[in-house]
Ligand SMILES: Cc1cc2nc3c(=O)[nH]c(=O)nc-3n(C[C@H](O)[C@H](O)[C@H](O)COP(=O)(O)OP(=O)(O)OC[C@H]3O[C@@H](n4cnc5c(N)ncnc54)[C@H](O)[C@@H]3O)c2cc1C
């Protein structure tokens with residue numbers, strides 16, 4: 377999957393971009409703060425905030441040190457974890473690695489984004505007794521794409537969270553629960569910014585073991601913006617169950633239609649002028 381393709385699609389847009397107000401459209405845009413909301417939860421946060429959840433916990437006081445949008449500490453964190461920083465080449469995009477492999481599950485996990493490698497790895501950690509709990513993002517009941525962070529205790533609970541919810545998810549908000557439950561060996565599935573905050577606050581967590589399963593993320597939006605986006609570009613926004621931007625800068629969608637799934641794709645021109653203010 378291309379990392380920058382949504383941004384590239386925006387950069388290549390040739391159609392005029394109407395103001396969001398004209399469309400009753402996105403609540404966020406490049407000309408505005410990331411989380412345009414009067415929600416009290418967001419008070420005191422930087423304009424760029426991915427709602428990672430850290431500020432919903434006792435660690436809020438450490439936000440200025442931990443938040444990547446206040447101060448990017450990735451190089452110092454890499455030095456601490458790996459004893460070195462990224463080298464030229466693939467590591468500049470993927471981070472420090474020993475070996476890079478492409479793999480897929482022989483038997484895909486039900487509802488997985490691709491084949492379910494991520495949830496399978498996390499479930500395996502629990503099955504082997506190597507961790508006590510996993511922070512992962514399920515779907516809020518009654519929705520397909522609204523994220524609901526969960527602290528999974530069993531492999532089945534992890535596997536039930538398969539599939540991307542392509543919007544901001546305050547996963548780290550569960551760190552209070554982790555502390556209260558006395559969890560000492562924790563695994564976390566998270567995007568790059570979530571992992572930065574977590575690693576930056578790691579020494580305050582009192583954990584004996586912390587396993588990270590990172591997932592790539594090039595763009596992220598609020599749930600209302602995702603809903604708006606799907607309404608603009610999907611032929612069936614109420615029944616879409618899976619979407620993915622592909623190499624050819626098209627959006628593939630999987631739609632639930634009378635119990636049958638049909639796949640389709642949208643040429644980039646369809647939605648660009650209506651969605652370029654979201655990403
Ligand atoms: C906002 C976002 C943007 C992404 N953009 C890209 C991209 O540009 N290119 C790319 O290759 N991959 C991207 N991904 C990752 C991709 O969608 C798949 O999750 C990943 O490739 C793993 O596939 P899988 O079948 O192994 O995962 P599965 O086994 O289906 O597991 C998916 C995992 O993703 C986690 N998850 C779901 N939604 C969220 C969320 N909102 N925040 C944090 N964790 C979540 C769940 O906890 C679950 O453990 C993105 C993910 C997110 C959340």
Ligand code: SF4
Nearest residue numbers: 425426427428431443
């Ligand atoms: S630490 Fe997380 S919740 Fe707090 S301001 Fe940064 S991104 Fe937002």
